[in-house]
Amino acid sequence: MMAGQPEQPENWTESQVSSWLRTVGVKEQYVKKLHEEEVDGRVLLKLKMDYLRKEIGMKSGPALLLINERDELIKGPDTTSGQQKTLSVPKSKKGIKSNEQKSSQCLPGGNEGHPVYIVETDQGVLGEKQTGQEHSVCVLTSKEDCKPRPFDKDGSDFTYVKHRVLEPESGVFDLINPCHEYKSFATAATFDRVSIQAKFAKEVLKFGTGCMNMRSNGTIHFGVMDSRDDAGYTHGEIIGVPVKEKDMYVDALDHIERSFTLSDSEHVRQCIRPPRFIEVIHRTSSEKSYVIEVDIVPSVSIVNGRVYSVCLPNFKEEDNKVKFKFEKGTIYRRVGSKSETVIDKDQSDFYHRVRDRDAQRKEAEDGQSFHTPGIRQDLGRKLTMLFTSGKKFIEKEKWYILVTNRFKPEDLCSIGWLLNMNVFCVFDFDPDSNKSGLCSRFLQICILCRTTEYQVVQSVNLKATCICLSRQAGSFVMAALTTKEMKAPVMK
Known part of the structure; x- marks a missing residue:
C-alpha cells in the first residue's frame, strides 16, 4: 500500500486490498482472482465464506482465515498498544464448556492473589475468574507471521502490518537468498538529524561490509524488533519508525566516502542499495511509520578479489560531532545472524580464502536467477487485463x-x-x-x-x-x- 492510502478499509482500492491480502498471508493465486473480481474495500467488508469457496475457489481453511483477518481489521485491537486486549469476565461465570480445542493460561492478577484463568478457543479468548468480583485481565494475543519485501525490488506497493512477525534473523545461506538483520531503531529515531544519520550509517555500513566480504546478499531492516529481551515484543516483530524526512536517511549514506578508501567507496556505492521505505499499517491509528530497508548486492563483477575494511562513524554527544577512526579500518564478516570483526590472527586466512568466496559467488550467480518465482510476471493475465480492463x-x-x-x-x-x-x-x-x-x-x-x-x-x-x-x-x-x-x- 503506498503512502497516502486511506486509513479506512472501506476506502481502499482493488490494489490496496490486494496489498493487504498479501500481508495477511493469502496465496497469490487468490489475491489475483479477487483483484480480477474487482474486490475493493467496500466489497472486502462484505465478503462471505460461500462466495470465497464457490466463486474464488478457496479451500475452507484459507477462506476462514481471510474472514477472520477481515473481521479483526474491522474491529481492530482493543488496547492502545495493539499487543494486549482486556477482557472483563462477569462474576456469574463459574466455568466454560466447549467441544472446541482449547488452551488455557494461568495469569497473576486476581483479587487476593487468586489466579485468573484464560481459555483460548478457535472462536476467540474467553476467561474464567475464580473470585466473586468482576476483573479486567490483560492477555497477550498471538502475533502472526509475515514475509519480507521481495529482495532488491522497489516495494512501493508493498506494506507491513504492525505487530506481525518476520522470520528470525538469518546468516549466510546460499549467497543469493539474503541474510537478514533487524534493528528496532526506536530510541535512535527520536534523536536529531546528525545523530540519526550517524547511527543509521554505522549499522548499514557494518552490515553491508560483512555481507560484501562474505559475498552474500543481505537486507537490514530498521523498525523491526531485534531482541527477545524487549518486554512485550517478539523477535522480528514489526513496529515501524516515524519518518519525517526520507532524504535524511538517503543522505546518511554519504558517510560512505569518509568510511572507506576512494576505490572501495565506489564498490560500496554499487553494492549498497538506497534505503527503501515500506509503510506500516496501523489498524486503529492514523500514525504514519515505516520499516526502512537497505539491500546489499555484492556482485562478483564488483567485489572480485577484494576485502573491505571500514571506519564506522560514531556520534559523540559531548562534541555533537561525528568522529571517524581513520588510523585503521575494521574488517567485518557475517557470522550466523551477526556481523563480527575479523580479528588480527584470522585476517591472513581470511585474505587467503577470498578467491574461494569469489568462486562460490560466481557459481551462485550463474546457477540461480535473481527473480523470485513468486513475483514473476504473469504475462497471460497482464494481456487479459489489457484487453478486458479487468472484466470477464x-x-x-x-x-x-x-x-x-x-x-x-x-x-x-x-x-x-x-x-x-x-x-x-x-x-x-x-x-x-x-x-x-x-x-x-x-x-x-x-x-x-x-x-x-x-x-x-x-x-x-x-x-x-x-x-x-x-x-x-x-x-x-x-x-x-x-x-x-x-x-x-x-x-x-
Whole structure:
C-alpha cells in the first residue's frame, strides 16, 4: 500500500486490498482472482465464506482465515498498544464448556492473589475468574507471521502490518537468498538529524561490509524488533519508525566516502542499495511509520578479489560531532545472524580464502536467477487485463489496434479469440505473416468459421505488415502492406 492510502478499509482500492491480502498471508493465486473480481474495500467488508469457496475457489481453511483477518481489521485491537486486549469476565461465570480445542493460561492478577484463568478457543479468548468480583485481565494475543519485501525490488506497493512477525534473523545461506538483520531503531529515531544519520550509517555500513566480504546478499531492516529481551515484543516483530524526512536517511549514506578508501567507496556505492521505505499499517491509528530497508548486492563483477575494511562513524554527544577512526579500518564478516570483526590472527586466512568466496559467488550467480518465482510476471493475465480492463468479457463497443511480431507455430493455434474483438488495425512485424504467420492463420480461421468474407490487398516492400480490419455490411477487409513507407490503411 503506498503512502497516502486511506486509513479506512472501506476506502481502499482493488490494489490496496490486494496489498493487504498479501500481508495477511493469502496465496497469490487468490489475491489475483479477487483483484480480477474487482474486490475493493467496500466489497472486502462484505465478503462471505460461500462466495470465497464457490466463486474464488478457496479451500475452507484459507477462506476462514481471510474472514477472520477481515473481521479483526474491522474491529481492530482493543488496547492502545495493539499487543494486549482486556477482557472483563462477569462474576456469574463459574466455568466454560466447549467441544472446541482449547488452551488455557494461568495469569497473576486476581483479587487476593487468586489466579485468573484464560481459555483460548478457535472462536476467540474467553476467561474464567475464580473470585466473586468482576476483573479486567490483560492477555497477550498471538502475533502472526509475515514475509519480507521481495529482495532488491522497489516495494512501493508493498506494506507491513504492525505487530506481525518476520522470520528470525538469518546468516549466510546460499549467497543469493539474503541474510537478514533487524534493528528496532526506536530510541535512535527520536534523536536529531546528525545523530540519526550517524547511527543509521554505522549499522548499514557494518552490515553491508560483512555481507560484501562474505559475498552474500543481505537486507537490514530498521523498525523491526531485534531482541527477545524487549518486554512485550517478539523477535522480528514489526513496529515501524516515524519518518519525517526520507532524504535524511538517503543522505546518511554519504558517510560512505569518509568510511572507506576512494576505490572501495565506489564498490560500496554499487553494492549498497538506497534505503527503501515500506509503510506500516496501523489498524486503529492514523500514525504514519515505516520499516526502512537497505539491500546489499555484492556482485562478483564488483567485489572480485577484494576485502573491505571500514571506519564506522560514531556520534559523540559531548562534541555533537561525528568522529571517524581513520588510523585503521575494521574488517567485518557475517557470522550466523551477526556481523563480527575479523580479528588480527584470522585476517591472513581470511585474505587467503577470498578467491574461494569469489568462486562460490560466481557459481551462485550463474546457477540461480535473481527473480523470485513468486513475483514473476504473469504475462497471460497482464494481456487479459489489457484487453478486458479487468472484466470477464471483451467490450463490444471498443475497437482495438494490435501490434505484434513473429509468432511461434504453436502459439498460432490459440488466436481464435481475435474473432471476438473489434480489431481496427494490426501492425504485424513479421515479414512472412501473410504466408506462415498471424495474417495467414487468421484468414484460415475466418474460412473455417465462415464468420466473415475477406479480401487481401497487397502493396510492396514494407518491413511491417499492416492488417486493417473492418466489418461493414457483412464484409471483412484485410490489407497486408509491405512498403518501406507506411501507407494509409485500406478499409472498405
